[in-house]
Amino acid sequence: MFTLPQKDFSAPTTCLGPACMQDLGSSHGDDLEGECSRKLDQKLPELPGVGDSAMFSPDTSYLSSRGRMIKWFWDSAEEGYRTYHMDEYDENKNPSLSQSDMQRVEPSLLQYADWRGHLFLREEVAKFLSFYCKSPAPLRPENVVVLNGGASLFSALATVLCEAGEAFLIPTPYYGAITQHVCLYGNVRLACVYLDSEVTGLDTRPFQLTVEKLEMALREAHSEGVKVKGLILINPQNPLGDIYSPEELQEYLVFAKRHKLHVIVDEVYMLSVFEESVGYCSVLSLESSVLPLFPRCALCRLPDPQRTHVMWATSKDFGMSGLRFGTLYTENQDVATAVASLCRYHGLSGLVQYQMAQLLRDRDWINQVYLPENHARLKAAHTYVSEELRALGIPFLSRGAGFFIWVDLRKYLPKATFEEEMLLWRRFLDNKVLLSFGKAFECKEPGWFRFVFSDQAHRLCLGMQRVRQVLAGKSQVAEDPPPSQSQEPSDQCR
Numbered sequence: 001m002f003t004l005p006q007k008d009f010s011a012p013t014t015c016l017g018p019a020c021m022q023d024l025g026s027s028h029g030d031d032l033e034g035e036c037s038r039k040l041d042q043k044l045p046e047l048p049g050v051g052d053s054a055m056f057s058p059d060t061s062y063l064s065s066r067g068r069m070i071k072w073f074w075d076s077a078e079e080g081y082r083t084y085h086m087d088e089y090d091e092n093k094n095p096s097l098s099q100s101d102m103q104r105v106e107p108s109l110l111q112y113a114d115w116r117g118h119l120f121l122r123e124e125v126a127k128f129l130s131f132y133c134k135s136p137a138p139l140r141p142e143n144v145v146v147l148n149g150g151a152s153l154f155s156a157l158a159t160v161l162c163e164a165g166e167a168f169l170i171p172t173p174y175y176g177a178i179t180q181h182v183c184l185y186g187n188v189r190l191a192c193v194y195l196d197s198e199v200t201g202l203d204t205r206p207f208q209l210t211v212e213k214l215e216m217a218l219r220e221a222h223s224e225g226v227k228v229k230g231l232i233l234i235n236p237q238n239p240l241g242d243i244y245s246p247e248e249l250q251e252y253l254v255f256a257k258r259h260k261l262h263v264i265v266d267e268v269y270m271l272s273v274f275e276e277s278v279g280y281c282s283v284l285s286l287e288s289s290v291l292p293l294f295p296r297c298a299l300c301r302l303p304d305p306q307r308t309h310v311m312w313a314t315s316k317d318f319g320m321s322g323l324r325f326g327t328l329y330t331e332n333q334d335v336a337t338a339v340a341s342l343c344r345y346h347g348l349s350g351l352v353q354y355q356m357a358q359l360l361r362d363r364d365w366i367n368q369v370y371l372p373e374n375h376a377r378l379k380a381a382h383t384y385v386s387e388e389l390r391a392l393g394i395p396f397l398s399r400g401a402g403f404f405i406w407v408d409l410r411k412y413l414p415k416a417t418f419e420e421e422m423l424l425w426r427r428f429l430d431n432k433v434l435l436s437f438g439k440a441f442e443c444k445e446p447g448w449f450r451f452v453f454s455d456q457a458h459r460l461c462l463g464m465q466r467v468r469q470v471l472a473g474k475s476q477v478a479e480d481p482p483p484s485q486s487q488e489p490s491d492q493c494r
């Protein structure tokens with residue numbers, strides 16, 4: 001297939017596992033060559049299978065030592081891959097390895113590719129995000145890494161940005177699975193910025209995030225000896241359905257820059273803003289008019305572009321959570337490279353990459369068919385559930401984005417405890433309604449629940465019937481009808 005460069009790598013080496021046993025001269029094109037091309041006479045590793053992390057890429061201050069080590073694995077093999085992809089072998093079109101214009105797409109989709117993702121896909125993603133995020137300058141494919149979903153991206157970013165035990169600030173309530181995403185591989189923690197429903201001081205809405213609250217949470221984390229490396233913002237927010245204004249985003253980013261914190265901006269619901277009056281602003285759209293202190297140019301339009309990392313995925317906006325597609329946009333090449341290195345384990349198959357590119361480039365269908373229809377359906381479903389809740393006299397929060405309503409069921413708890421919240425959740429579950437309880441989002445006030453409304457009308461109708469029954473204390477657990485009947489909506493819900 002191709003021969004790896006016989007370069008004199010200065011980084012320490014360890015070949016990983018059985019790959020080392022392979023004959024370097026007889027490459028099998030199986031992606032293990034990179035590991036085995038390292039010099040074998042270098043410094044002995046500190047950890048089993050891994051070199052002395054202090055010696056990896058000492059020129060970058062953006063990555064944790066683990067991130068530098070992960071990036072080093074990439075760097076050590078990259079030259080060979082880059083050379084190979086620039087002049088890829090093709091039996092008919094490039095038999096002598098002298099042409100670079102390989103036309104046939106299909107066979108290459110079955111081969112190892114750039115772990116950042118095929119260039120054709122990263123170009124589409126850059127165009128797609130430039131258009132939908134309304135970036136002031138075209139976004140660049142080299143800043144794009146594609147991988148298998150938002151969860152993997154959280155995991156990868158946490159691993160390459162933080163040392164084990166370090167933390168990200170995150171405002172609560174937040175999409176609770178992030179706790180696992182950053183912890184399971186990276187052993188990274190979350191330092192909560194606890195927000196509450198009471199509107200006090202200069203707040204204009206419940207659960208409002210302010211710089212004062214961020215500063216306080218940061219101080220608290222420091223006083224507990226926790227090193228904070230970054231801030232996670234979800235916009236549109238899950239579970240609140242909130243949207244940050246450009247001015248708020250600016251304030252948060254300036255706060256982060258002041259403390260040299262990375263900011264991961266999770267925009268996986270950016271195309272699910274179904275209320276037209278809600279002006280959504282992607283962090284990638286910020287420009288100098290919003291950030292007067294920062295001149296307008298591709299690289300410096302954000303307060304700290306090297307520490308601002310944006311994620312998007314198709315799981316929500318295209319309802320394709322099973323396809324597993326997510327993307328990172330970052331101008332920080334160290335971070336992009338370190339994440340790409342982890343794409344060996346999180347990368348997308350060539351076939352999915354091809355399909356994704358086809359989808360993302362079909363702008364006419366997305367704009368004229370898909371998004372209007374999707375927004376109309378989300379709005380109808382949202383209107384229905386909101387009206388039901390209003391009729392029940394139940395307070396809720398929702399600003400016209402995302403798939404959920406944040407519902408205040410505190411008055412249904414006999415005592416304001418998380419045990420009572422759990423008991424109420426279980427009563428819903430026993431009556432075949434699956435809601436999410438506030439504790440799962442680290443909400444500090446017991447009694448909040450997340451209702452997902454992105455479902456078909458008759459199912460929502462049936463769900464709301466059951467919610468009413470539970471709240472009226474008429475639990476159906478004992479006298480539940482047989483499954484065939486219990487699954488059927490009543491006439492009202494057809």
Ligand SMILES: Cc1ncc(COP(=O)(O)O)c(C=O)c1O
Binds near residue numbers: 148151
């Ligand atoms: C805010 C947010 N970010 C990320 C994810 C994870 O997305 P994925 O399915 O692409 O891993 C979710 C999924 O619910 C989410 O709500």
